[in-house]
Amino acid sequence: MDIALVVNPTSGKGRGGALRSAVEERLRSRGARVRTVVGVDGDHARDLTHAAVTEGVDAVVALGGDGMVHLALQAVAGTETPLGIVPAGTGNDLAAALSLPSDAVAATDVVLAGSQRRIDAVRAGETWFGCVLGAGFDSIVNERANRLRWPKGNARYNVAIALELPSFKPLPFTLTLDGEEWRTDAMLVAVGNAQSYGGGYRITPDAVLDDGLVDVCVLGPVSKLDFVKTLPKARTGEHVGHPSVTIRRAKVVTIDSPGVVAYADGERIGPLPLTCECVAGAVQVFAPASS
Numbered sequence: 001m002d003i004a005l006v007v008n009p010t011s012g013k014g015r016g017g018a019l020r021s022a023v024e025e026r027l028r029s030r031g032a033r034v035r036t037v038v039g040v041d042g043d044h045a046r047d048l049t050h051a052a053v054t055e056g057v058d059a060v061v062a063l064g065g066d067g068m069v070h071l072a073l074q075a076v077a078g079t080e081t082p083l084g085i086v087p088a089g090t091g092n093d094l095a096a097a098l099s100l101p102s103d104a105v106a107a108t109d110v111v112l113a114g115s116q117r118r119i120d121a122v123r124a125g126e127t128w129f130g131c132v133l134g135a136g137f138d139s140i141v142n143e144r145a146n147r148l149r150w151p152k153g154n155a156r157y158n159v160a161i162a163l164e165l166p167s168f169k170p171l172p173f174t175l176t177l178d179g180e181e182w183r184t185d186a187m188l189v190a191v192g193n194a195q196s197y198g199g200g201y202r203i204t205p206d207a208v209l210d211d212g213l214v215d216v217c218v219l220g221p222v223s224k225l226d227f228v229k230t231l232p233k234a235r236t237g238e239h240v241g242h243p244s245v246t247i248r249r250a251k252v253v254t255i256d257s258p259g260v261v262a263y264a265d266g267e268r269i270g271p272l273p274l275t276c277e278c279v280a281g282a283v284q285v286f287a288p289a290s291s
Helices: 011-029 042-055 066-076 093-097 104-113 137-147 155-167 224-235
Strands: 002-007 033-037 059-064 083-087 116-124 127-129 132-136 171-177 180-186 188-192 214-219 245-250 252-256 261-264 267-271 274-286
Touching (some): 002 011, 002 066, 011 059, 011 066, 011 104, 033 042, 042 059, 042 066, 059 066, 059 104, 066 083, 066 093, 066 274, 083 093, 104 274, 116 261, 127 267, 132 137, 132 171, 137 188, 137 267, 155 224, 171 214, 180 214, 188 252
Parallel strands (some): 002 033, 002 059, 059 083
Antiparallel strands (some): 116 127, 116 274, 132 188, 132 261, 171 180, 171 252, 188 214, 214 245, 252 274
16 A cells, blocks of 8 residues: 555654654555655645645555544545544544554554445534534633643643633523524533544544434533533543433534634634534545454
């Protein structure tokens, strides 16, 4: 195979860069031709990946976390070029959804074995996502964290939560699910193609990657104390039992709330309103035969 290996050297506190040589060596030892893509920034890496797909590589392999997978997805979604994932980030939610090994060499061997499956992807405006789009408290925290210069790493999100939570109030949302309008106040709204985001928060725990639909999770107004108690339950999906949580399914979802910005796969997508359309079988991925 002629493979474009897209690498984020900084993912997982440098794990992506540290694993690069081992992944390249494994691919080449099995006869693959490897062109390694490392952009000077995200936009450059995305352009290089698009160019590789246009030139006809046999596969794109993303080495990194969900952000790198998200970047690669922009190039392969809607094409016949398959996507391989070697998880090396702090959040590896799509890799987990596909039951990929956490070990880099073992995940590389999944690509080399050649077993593939088609999964859905969601088009939100001009951007594709594979896991979950969030809008509300979680995206507001992301916005605040990205503005912070200190501390570094995941600690920024804890600081952002502490800064945002005291003044946060439920937001007015207008949702349209397959043409049916729903107006509601909510703490957050999540649109899930996969089950988890944020490194394992199972916000839409019954979402299926290849059913042609997204699961929409709405957490309605709750007290701050109840909110703080409920959010950790998303680690296991137990939050869906809360009386203020509603889960619905749709193919096309439009989300609107004044002044709110949406994030998907950990990346900033843009301000609402946004229409999310689940495109069945939009991506061919390498996955274990049993997944």
